[in-house]
Amino acid sequence: MVDRLGPRYASTLGWLFATMVSMLFVYRPPLSLLMLFLWKVVGLLPRAVPPVVIARKYRDARASVLSAFNAALTLISLAGPTIIGIVASTDPALPSILRATTLLIPIVII
Numbered sequence: 147m148v149d150r151l152g153p154r155y156a157s158t159l160g161w162l163f164a165t166m167v168s169m170l171f172v173y174r175p176p177l178s179l180l181m182l183f184l185w186k187v188v189g190l191l192p193r194a195v196p197p198v199v200i201a202r203k204y205r206d207a208r209a210s211v212l213s214a215f216n217a218a219l220t221l222i223s224l225a226g227p228t229i230i231g232i233v234a235s236t237d238p239a240l241p242s243i244l245r246a247t248t249l250l251i252p253i254v255i256i
Contacts, residue, residue, distance in 0.1 A: 153239045154239055154240070154241065156239075157237055157239035157240055158239075158240060158241070158244060161230070161234040161237065161240065161244070161248065227251055228251070230248070230251075231248045231249060231250070231251035232249070234248035234249075235248045235249035
């Protein structure tokens, strides 16, 4: 790819691809098997409790766990674009305007 496009364009395309992949994890968090397991555990409440109470506890627990999980996953996944922006800003093969732009990404995120 470097032979065809040259080091400048190959580096630009590589960093753009890395940024797109890292931003994908920010906006599309994957479903976790741990979350599904937690939902099943919450559903295994004692049988003596009326079904309405079980359903209410299940719904409330699922909503709070899911919101906490999504918030934590979003905060963790923001590290990807930040690291990519900082590292890409030091790549001498990138044009100076793209280096400034990639350095701006972590500043905006932080």
